[in-house]
Amino acid sequence: MRASISELISEKIASMSTSERRAAQTLIAHYPLIGLKTVADFSAQAGVSSPTILRFVARLGFSSYPEFQAALQEELAAQIQSPLTRNLAPQSARPQSAFAQVDATLDNIRESFSHLPETQIAEIVAMLGRQRSRIHLVGGRFTDPIARYMAAHLQIIRADVFHLEGQESNWRDRLIDMGKRDVLVIFDIRRYQESLIRLAEKAQARGVEIVLLTDQWLSPIARVARHVIAGRTGVPSAWDSTAALFVIAETLIAEVTRHTEETASKRIREMEELRGE
Numbered sequence: 001m002r003a004s005i006s007e008l009i010s011e012k013i014a015s016m017s018t019s020e021r022r023a024a025q026t027l028i029a030h031y032p033l034i035g036l037k038t039v040a041d042f043s044a045q046a047g048v049s050s051p052t053i054l055r056f057v058a059r060l061g062f063s064s065y066p067e068f069q070a071a072l073q074e075e076l077a078a079q080i081q082s083p084l085t086r087n088l089a090p091q092s093a094r095p096q097s098a099f100a101q102v103d104a105t106l107d108n109i110r111e112s113f114s115h116l117p118e119t120q121i122a123e124i125v126a127m128l129g130r131q132r133s134r135i136h137l138v139g140g141r142f143t144d145p146i147a148r149y150m151a152a153h154l155q156i157i158r159a160d161v162f163h164l165e166g167q168e169s170n171w172r173d174r175l176i177d178m179g180k181r182d183v184l185v186i187f188d189i190r191r192y193q194e195s196l197i198r199l200a201e202k203a204q205a206r207g208v209e210i211v212l213l214t215d216q217w218l219s220p221i222a223r224v225a226r227h228v229i230a231g232r233t234g235v236p237s238a239w240d241s242t243a244a245l246f247v248i249a250e251t252l253i254a255e256v257t258r259h260t261e262e263t264a265s266k267r268i269r270e271m272e273e274l275r276g277e
Contacts, residue, residue: 130183212227215240
């Protein structure tokens with residue numbers, strides 16, 4: 001699977017000019033639809049010139065704007081696929097061995113990290129390690145177990161970590177306790193969950209910083225997120241794989257533990273002493 005446009009942006013944004021970066025941010029905030037409009041419409045919404053849009057597209061490795069749009073159209077088609085449509089693939093296109101799933105999963109993990117800048121990991125770790133911040137985590141139907149797993153680890157190494165459980169109405173009630181110092185970590189993959197999108201929009205309106213862990217086609221939550229990590233999920237199956245997102249979550253856990261080593265060690269020590277009583 002070739003790199004998605006969101007992955008190319010993550011990989012190349014550090015080398016972009018200020019105006020090209022504005023084009024990239026506009027595309028991520030309105031992914032992928034703004035890129036399917038004319039160059040003039042895209043440039044107007046980004047607040048940059050039409051030549052800037054063409055330079056941005058070339059920076060991503062496309063020889064023309066139509067080629068860039070064709071890639072976006074392919075991503076849009078993949079984004080809206082359901083397990084049913086993926087299961088109806090021709091027999092010849094299906095894997096002949098269970099190990100094909102393993103190979104694809106390992107490729108997903110490697111490719112996800114190859115497009116993930118270390119500077120972004122460092123910025124997210126700093127956010128999650130801020131002792132004055134409360135950290136809230138939530139996921140969708142298939143990704144919430146990762147949110148719960150990550151929350152369980154963070155609760156050991158720092159205070160004020162909360163996993164949002166139960167119905168959407170419970171999440172909305174928790175918004176009253178969220179403010180400008182807080183961080184909301186959301187896991188959302190295709191087919192993107194409307195309740196998570198609504199939660200993210202309301203949290204962002206309250207000044208909450210949002211970290212989104214999504215797939216290579218980008219949840220609409222990207223438009224309100226401070227940080228977006230795109231992990232590859234496509235495998236030769238009717239179902240998407242969340243293995244790459246799980247490894248990304250474990251990487252963040254490990255880095256936050258290292259980043260807060262002194263306070264984390266003290267907290268773990270006290271916790272072990274309490275367990276031993």
